[in-house]
Amino acid sequence: GRLLERYRPDLLGYVFCITVVFFVITGILLPETGMTDPSTEKAEIQTESTGKIFIELLKNKTMLLLMLGFCLCVMIYGMFTTYMVNINRYLGGTETTLGIATFVAALSEMPVMFLYAHLQKKFSSSALLKASAVFFFLRIIVLIAAKNIPMMIGSMLLQGPGFGLFYPASVAYVN
Numbered sequence: 001g002r003l004l005e006r007y008r009p010d011l012l013g014y015v016f017c018i019t020v021v022f023f024v025i026t027g028i029l030l031p032e033t034g035m036t037d038p039s040t041e042k043a044e045i046q047t048e049s050t051g052k053i054f055i056e057l058l059k060n061k062t063m064l065l066l067m068l069g070f071c072l073c074v075m076i077y078g079m080f081t082t083y084m085v086n087i088n089r090y091l092g093g094t095e096t097t098l099g100i101a102t103f104v105a106a107l108s109e110m111p112v113m114f115l116y117a118h119l120q121k122k123f124s125s126s127a128l129l130k131a132s133a134v135f136f137f138l139r140i141i142v143l144i145a146a147k148n149i150p151m152m153i154g155s156m157l158l159q160g161p162g163f164g165l166f167y168p169a170s171v172a173y174v175n
Contacts, residue, residue, distance in 0.1 A: 066173065069129075073136060073166060093149050097164070100150075101156045106158030116168040128169035135162035165166050 012056055088098040119128060139158035146152045 105156035105159040108157045109164030112160045112164035125173040134164040
């Protein structure tokens with residue numbers, strides 16, 4: 001955010017390109033894990049046609065509801081991410097403020113993801129999914145009620161138990 005205030009925003013494209021190149025190089029340099037290559041086992045695995053997968057999904061109401069919930073959560077997350085610029089500006093924030101708020105949101109997810117294994121021992125994945133939905137809702141409510149930048153940043157803290165809990169809980173639930 002501070003760099004955007006000092007320099008032109010079109011520099012972001014160059015920063016993103018450099019970052020992608022860095023991750024490609026890092027990916028190439030990663031050591032092999034010793035796991036078998038899934039492409040060698042393709043002959044043994046029979047795949048279903050896409051049509052059959054959708055029919056099976058329609059038969060499994062629980063999975064269908066989970067997929068619908070996942071789509072709605074990602075859609076809401078995308079909408080808030082898109083319009084955070086306007087919300088930030090409306091509350092009197094700058095590019096720096098938006099950068100800090102986004103950093104807080106991302107940072108709040110990591111502890112929840114790390115604690116997921118511990119939480120899973122105490123609660124079912126279904127209960128954790130329901131809890132993440134509550135935190136998604138609370139984040140929206142706090143953001144709607146925000147009258148200043150600290151409240152906006154406070155709403156971003158709720159992303160951790162919302163979005164940070166949702167992904168591992170949904171994976172565990174599907175498994």
